[in-house]
Structures are given as structure tokens and as C-alpha cells.
Amino acid sequence: MRQVALNTHISGTFNIELENLRNSVLTMGGEVEQQLVDTLKAIKHNHAGLAEKVVLNDLKINSMEMQIDEECLRIIAKRHPTASDLRLIMTISKAITDVERMGDEIERIAKLVTRNKLPTSDTIKSSMLLIGERVAAMMRGTFDAFARQDEAAALEVYDQDNRIDSEYKRLLSYTTSEMQKSTDDMQDWLDVLWALRSLERIGDRCKNVCEYVVYLTRGTDVRHTPLENMAQKLEDLT
Amino acid sequence: MLKLFEHNTLSVDDISEESTAIDVRNLNLWFGNKHVLNDISMRIPRNKITALIGQSGCGKSTLISSFNRLNDLYDGCKYNGEIIIDGRDINSRKVNVSRLRAKVGMVFQRPNPFPMSIYENVCYGLKLQGVKVRRHLDDAVESALKKAALWKEVKDRLFESAQVLSGGQQQRLVIARALALKPDILLLDEPTSALDPLTTLFIEELMDELKKQCTIIIVTHNMQQAARVSDYTAFFHQGRLIEYADSDTLFTMPEKKQTEDYITGRYG
Numbered sequence: 001m002r003q004v005a006l007n008t009h010i011s012g013t014f015n016i017e018l019e020n021l022r023n024s025v026l027t028m029g030g031e032v033e034q035q036l037v038d039t040l041k042a043i044k045h046n047h048a049g050l051a052e053k054v055v056l057n058d059l060k061i062n063s064m065e066m067q068i069d070e071e072c073l074r075i076i077a078k079r080h081p082t083a084s085d086l087r088l089i090m091t092i093s094k095a096i097t098d099v100e101r102m103g104d105e106i107e108r109i110a111k112l113v114t115r116n117k118l119p120t121s122d123t124i125k126s127s128m129l130l131i132g133e134r135v136a137a138m139m140r141g142t143f144d145a146f147a148r149q150d151e152a153a154a155l156e157v158y159d160q161d162n163r164i165d166s167e168y169k170r171l172l173s174y175t176t177s178e179m180q181k182s183t184d185d186m187q188d189w190l191d192v193l194w195a196l197r198s199l200e201r202i203g204d205r206c207k208n209v210c211e212y213v214v215y216l217t218r219g220t221d222v223r224h225t226p227l228e229n230m231a232q233k234l235e236d237l238t
Numbered sequence: 239m240l241k242l243f244e245h246n247t248l249s250v251d252d253i254s255e256e257s258t259a260i261d262v263r264n265l266n267l268w269f270g271n272k273h274v275l276n277d278i279s280m281r282i283p284r285n286k287i288t289a290l291i292g293q294s295g296c297g298k299s300t301l302i303s304s305f306n307r308l309n310d311l312y313d314g315c316k317y318n319g320e321i322i323i324d325g326r327d328i329n330s331r332k333v334n335v336s337r338l339r340a341k342v343g344m345v346f347q348r349p350n351p352f353p354m355s356i357y358e359n360v361c362y363g364l365k366l367q368g369v370k371v372r373r374h375l376d377d378a379v380e381s382a383l384k385k386a387a388l389w390k391e392v393k394d395r396l397f398e399s400a401q402v403l404s405g406g407q408q409q410r411l412v413i414a415r416a417l418a419l420k421p422d423i424l425l426l427d428e429p430t431s432a433l434d435p436l437t438t439l440f441i442e443e444l445m446d447e448l449k450k451q452c453t454i455i456i457v458t459h460n461m462q463q464a465a466r467v468s469d470y471t472a473f474f475h476q477g478r479l480i481e482y483a484d485s486d487t488l489f490t491m492p493e494k495k496q497t498e499d500y501i502t503g504r505y506g
Contacts, residue, residue, distance in 0.1 A: 219491030
């Protein structure tokens with residue numbers, strides 16, 4: 001495992017460009033994290049106003065993605081980066097797509113809150129908030145692992161997705177059985193399903209970013225590798 | 239599995255004895271007291287382009303000059319170790335150096351056409367070898383100029399002075415002069431550093447074509463050029479071979495930190 005030192009190039013301007021690029025990804029990540037926190041708060045307190053703010057704020061995240069992408073392109077064209085610098089830029093370019101999509105999933109949930117579409121039943125609300133908290137923790141861990149270029153931390157976060165998936169499956173069967181009881185609330189329950197699905201997808205996106213962190217530090221593409229095989233795969237490379 | 243991109247997966251470990259054009263074994267070289275090459279061992283594969291990179295003074299030009307015994311021209315040059323080409327150590331006293339230099343051609347940074355016609359430049363080496371039949375010389379000149387992608391531009395003015403050609407044309411002429419002797423190995427010492435970017439691309443394209451016929455070793459300070467054209471790359475630092483790998487690996491995931499620092503422009 002090798003970390004990319006951003007400030008050791010002979011070209012000071014290149015150092016600054018890479019540092020700014022990395023910081024902008026972390027800023028974008030921070031924004032998305034806050035969006036999720038606000039959305040969970042909006043669900044908890046049925047706060048449509050806060051959810052509206054989240055929907056509006058998503059535009060800012062979309063714009064950040066475009067700006068970072070443009071900066072990656074500019075650096076590639078001007079600096080012809082190689083080795084770890086190239087991996088960093090490719091990692092960032094791919095990661096921001098996932099981060100932007102996390103933003104979209106959050107926006108989708110927030111929109112449901114603005115339309116009072118999510119049920120007020122305490123059981124489902126608390127379950128949704130629980131899974132939401134887990135996803136938020138996973139998101140924090142993901143951005144931390146990226147910031148510190150910490151492969152071990154990335155793998156730890158990666159593992160958390162299993163718990164989110166099993167919680168999602170449990171809630172899915174609960175929701176389905178509720179739907180079977182009465183068809184009157186079918187649309188409401190479908191909205192709940194959408195929201196749960198979005199939270200679960202955010203977990204998957206976090207997993208993707210964790211895979212890029214491993215690529216950044218190792219130069220190895222670990223996508224589509226089951227976690228149980230990943231430790232072995234990385235050990236083989238050491 | 240569906241294969242979208244056809245890249246040769248190369249590895250220096252796969253360069254067998256049979257596919258080796260130059261086998262360098264424990265080569266040490268001194269200019270006076272200065273130890274310029276320090277225990278270099280590497281196999282340079284046949285019909286591939288191998289790039290040598292490193293800071294000025296790291297020994298890369300000295301190394302390629304060893305491949306056709308050009309360093310013999312310098313007083314105080316001593317060496318030991320072996321350089322095996324075609325199963326023979328070229329450092330042996332028995333080697334006919336003129337014949338070696340015909341088989342291992344060299345092109346330098348600045349085009350150096352002789353002050354004579356284009357035609358005479360290309361067949362100069364052949365004439366030195368004693369070829370006199372005009373038809374043979376004509377054929378050899380045409381063939382070499384075609385291989386060097388210069389024929390179309392000069393075929394109607396073969397007997398004009400080579401000095402009137404542009405820098406890029408002169409460099410291709412010099413390559414044609416080396417090719418006329420049908421070399422097995424072509425050494426290129428920063429062949430495009432004095433040329434504009436478009437002419438550089440023409441020369442690079444030419445190298446890609448020429449590697450079908452001979453082994454190419456290029457010394458370059460242009461990292462992008464090394465990454466673009468070479469199959470293998472060797473990184474040198476202060477006379478030592480630090481890392482030698484296929485270029486895809488060396489430019490994406492070098493093993494040694496020194497290599498990484500050099501190719502990414504970091505403090506060494």
C-alpha cells in the first residue's frame with residue numbers, strides 16, 4: 001500500500017492543483033453527508049421545509065461534480081499525470097459520479113418528505129431512521145478512508161454494507177407483508193419502499209468509493225470481488 | 239469473457255533467451271575513475287521498443303553507446319561484464335567493430351547528415367562495405383528511404399544536398415542511412431528532442447513500423463514519449479538500473495519509489 005503524497009512534486013503549482021482537487025472532493029462529500037443528515041431530520045420531524053432545502057441544495061452538488069470533472073480533465077490535458085497521480089485523478093473522476101448519485105438518492109427521499117408521502121407509523125419511521133443512520137456512518141467512514149487514503153479503513157466500511165443490506169431485506173419483507181394486508185395504502189408503502197431502496201443504494205455507492213480507495217493505494221482493481229475473496233486477493237499482491 | 243481491448247500483456251520475466259536481442263550481464267563501465275554504469279543486467283527483447291529513462295548523467299546514453307562499442311572512442315573508458323548479441327560477447331577483442339556498428343545502427347539527438355547528396359548519404363555505409371553495383375545501391379536507397387517514410391518527399395531530388403531538408407526530414411534521412419545497412423538493432427539517442435511535436439509523432443509512428451524489422455532502443459527525456467512508444471521501459475539513476483518493467487506497469491504502478499518520484503516529477 002502506498003499513499004499519494006500530494007505536496008512533493010517539483011512543480012508547486014501541480015501540488016496546489018492536486019491538493020485543491022482532493023479538498024473539493026471532500027467538500028462535495030461533506031455536502032452530501034449533510035444532505036443525508038438533514039433528510040433524516042426531516043423524516044423524523046416531518047419537516048417539509050427542511051426537505052425542500054435538501055432538494056434545492058442538490059443542484060449545488062450536481063454543479064460540484066461538473067466542476068471537479070472539468071478540473072480532472074484540465075489536469076490530465078496539461079500535466080500528463082502518471083502512476084499515483086494518474087490513479088488519484090481517475091479515482092476522483094470516478095468517485096464523484098458515485099457521490100453525485102448518492103446526492104440524487106437523498107434528493108429522491110427528500111422529495112417524498114416534501115409531499116408528505118412517507119408514513120407516520122413509528123415502527124417504519126424508526127426502522128428507516130436506523131438504516132439511515134447506518135448509511136450516514138458508512139458515508140462518513142468512506143470519505144474519511146478517502147481523505148486518509150486508508151485501505152484498511154475502506155475495507156472496514158465496505159463490510160458495513162452487509163449489515164445495511166440485511167436490514168434492508170428485513171424491512172422489505174415487513175413492507176411487503178403490510179402491503180398485502182391492505183391495498184388502500186399501497187401507494188404510501190411503495191413510497192416507503194422507494195426510500196428504503198434509495199438508502200440501500202447509497203450504501204452500494206459508498207462501497208464503490210471504498211473500492212476506488214483500494215485502487216488508489218494499490219493500483220489493483222477490486223471491483224466485483226466478494227469481500228471474503230478480497231483479503232486474499234490483496235494478500236497475494238503484497 | 240468478452241475482451242474489449244487487445245493489449246499485449248508483457249512482462250520482463252517473460253523475455254526468454256531466444257527472444258533476447260541484447261543480453262547485458264553485470265556490465266560495469268568507468269570513464270577514468272568515474273563509475274558510470276554500475277552492475278547493469280537486463281535482457282532487451284527482440285522486435286520491441288525499449289525506452290531508457292532517467293536524469294541527465296544517469297548513464298542511459300553511455301549504456302546504448304556500449305551496444306555498438308562507441309565508448310571505445312573515449313580515452314580512459316574501461317568496462318567489464320558482458321553484452322551478448324547473437325550469442326557473442328561484443329566486448330570481446332575478436333569482434334569486428336565495423337561490422338558490429340553496421341548491425342547495431344545509431345541515430346543521435348541532432349540530425350547529422352553528411353555534406354553530400356541525399357542519395358550519397360543513404361548509401362554511404364554500403365559503399366564503405368564495398369557495394370559498387372549501381373542497381374543494388376539504387377534499390378537499397380529506395381528501400382531504406384521508404385522504410386524511413388521519406389521516399390515520397392525526396393524521390394525527385396535524390397541528388398540534391400541533404401542540407402536543404404528540414405530537421406524532421408534530416409532525422410528520417412539519418413534513420414534511412416542506418417536502415418540501409420539492414421541493422422538488427424537501432425539505437426536512438428533522444429531522436430526527437432530537436433524536432434517539433436508533429437514531426438516527433440511521425441518519427442514515433444515510424445518507430446512502431448520499424449520494430450517489425452529490428453529491435454529499437456530509445457533514450458528519451460520525454461516521459462510521455464516513452465509511455466507512448468515503448469513496450470518496455472528501464473529507469474536509471476546514478477549509473478544503476480533501478481527498475482525495468484513493461485511500460486504499462488512502469489507508468490501506472492511502478493514498484494520502486496525512486497521510479498515513482500521520477501516519473502511523477504517529485505523530489506528524489
